[in-house]
Amino acid sequence: MAPGILLALLGVAVVAWIAYNGVQNGKLFWVVTLNGITLAALFFVVAAGFTLIFGLMRVVNMAHGSLFLLAGYIAFTLQGTLYGVSSNLLSGTPATVVSWIVPLVVATIVIGLAGVLMQQVFLRWNQGQDLRQALITIAISVILADQMVAHFGGIAESIQQPAAWPDSVTVLGVHYGFFRLVVVVGAAIVIGGLLFLVIKRTRFGMIIRAGVDDRSMVSALGVNIQVVFAGAFLIGALLAGLAGVLGGTMLAVQPGNDSAFLLDSLIVVIIGGMGSLGGAAIGSLALGLVSSYSNVYLNFGTTDLTNYSILLTFILVVAMLAVRPLGLFGRPA
């Protein structure tokens, strides 16, 4: 199979190039690898919710990124109004553990409920009409994006991490951000584990898995599929909300993050296959590492091609669609 061999050769060349550079500057390689892993952890939390909704309900929720961003703004506002945490970057009133956790929990729950409301009002009556549903969620995302710019402005805001937490930890001789490495990666692992248990070990999870494979049959067996759909949307939106607060603390809360993270979620699902949690994990890792490495190692002596790094993530998608059109763990039936 020619494309397969070609891709394999390309893959070997890429790995060899990264390895060569890694040997040249081990410290940079390690930092860049950690960047990729921590970014992947954030992608995973966003995309896990997206893939659940996509896989079970066939709804391409184009407002998933807007829910992500809105959660960040809610938590940012709560931190300021409830606790008087300064919006200045790392100056002014610092945040405490409570004034970080409470906004996180509130924002996550609000976004979860908003997701269910959106599903009940806009998506319940038109099930099975993918195009109409995609267009409705696009409309919601555009309206939300404009309202957020009007209300919160175009300047990036940041949610403050608790001042009691260390700024950085030392791993293999490299100082690395504590929040990124411990909190975000830890959250992704915990969420991944919990979702795995829910999906593999509970009745609800069993129904979801059955629904991903064959909705009509699940419905015919007497399961109230509407409740399952609402539950899946709740979980999906909760994850978007949680990721929004994590992302707002790790990176920033700013206009444009909505569409950026929506696109990332789509790429993760294309790589991993829709509805698959393991696929989302591997897809996130692939996307995180590729975007992280390509920002640094797409540099060949005097020829600096790092400005084309965004293309590489799409090449990843094209390669996946060429070899496995359903994604790594996507199943046709």
Next chain:
Amino acid sequence: MLRPQRNEFRRLLATAALGLLAVTACANNSSTTTTTSGVIKIGILSDCAGDFGSFYNDDIGGALSVLAAHYGGKATGSLPKDGMTGAKIAGKDIQIVGFGCSDSTANKAIEETRRLVEQLGADILIGPLSGDEGIAVANYAKTNQPNKTFLNGISGAQEATLKVQAPNFFRFNPDGAQWSAGLGSYAYNKLGWRTAAVIGDDYAFPYTSLAGFIAEFCAIGGNVTKRVWPPLGTTDFSSFVAQLPTNVDGTFVGIGGAGLITFLKQYQQANGAISSKHFMGNLFWIDPQLLTAIGTPLVGAVAASGIAADDTSAQTKAYVQELSVYPATQKDAASVFTLGYWSAMTALGMALTSVNGDISGNQKALQAALAKIVIDGPYGKISLDSNRQAIADNWVTQVTPPPAGSNVPGLKTILQIPKVDQTFGGFFSSSTPNLDRSNPPCAKKTPPPWVGNEVPVNFG
């Protein structure tokens, strides 16, 4: 059909792809073309989205305030975007046909320019905001609309005037390199830097802004060992932060707009506090909006722009007073964004007055008048060179600790760099390579004329 098939997945993907296209393309199709009579139609183009979307009201407000202060304009709402009516220049009614809302990309800027000029019939356009947009609009002015007049808003890419040289595109603000004048010398002579790294967004304005630093610093004898260019709109800067070398004397930061906050936060997470002796920034570091958002980490650092924020001369006070029609814009008086659009409308008002509001004859009389305008601005005189590019003073400024009871730092202007021109005293010309990721090269040669001739200032 009960089971999902490959085709269904493909259809969903196609739907998603279509959706993304729909989200990114936002068409504007209102069409009202009319001909000009006793009315002069002006369109104003800025960014309301993207990295610089937060400067929208500063931009429009800067321009409209001039109409309110001098030409009888009445604001129709509390925000500049609500519009203004009733202004008259030399007896001609001034009609604001609309506000263009771009997002720092050239495509969107051209789309909005076409809407304002071709559909809403603007005779004169003020704008755009950002570097790549400015190059695109200057080319559009030269090629598509030679008989209309364009005044730059605040875009600062060198190419827009030095290379494009559109006879009907006028820029009354310095370009990015001019705004960096004085910093290379300060780094070398005052901070003792001999080697430096630079980081900037990957597009035309930061190329220009960093070129000003690189040209001056290297001419004196400094060496720039690394240039890092994250794309505009980057949210995760960690891999770019990791590429900044630690074995240099200093780093010049040309990240702008919303990205600057994200960059500084992630830099601090990776490397700890920013040392003001080893960091320097371009005009964004001392912009009022960003200074408020960033706070104290920058205290002690030096940056430069065409603004002397602590100047309290009568000229400056008069300028701030002119902005009083829009309190939110007035608060950001010491922002290049406000000043740039204010300068454009001020020059236009003066030129229209001098030609008695006559825009017949393909606006050639107006354009000839504009080329000769000298603005007696709040921070010094602004005149144009033969490429219709501003020659103006530049001001080196230090960030000072916040006054008691505030956590917003203050600003102290320390050096005046008089009459900086776009060629940088002969460094740049229409035949030098376009500024990009590797140009200008770092080379020792005769420094720009102001090196050693900076004027120390103290506004008290």
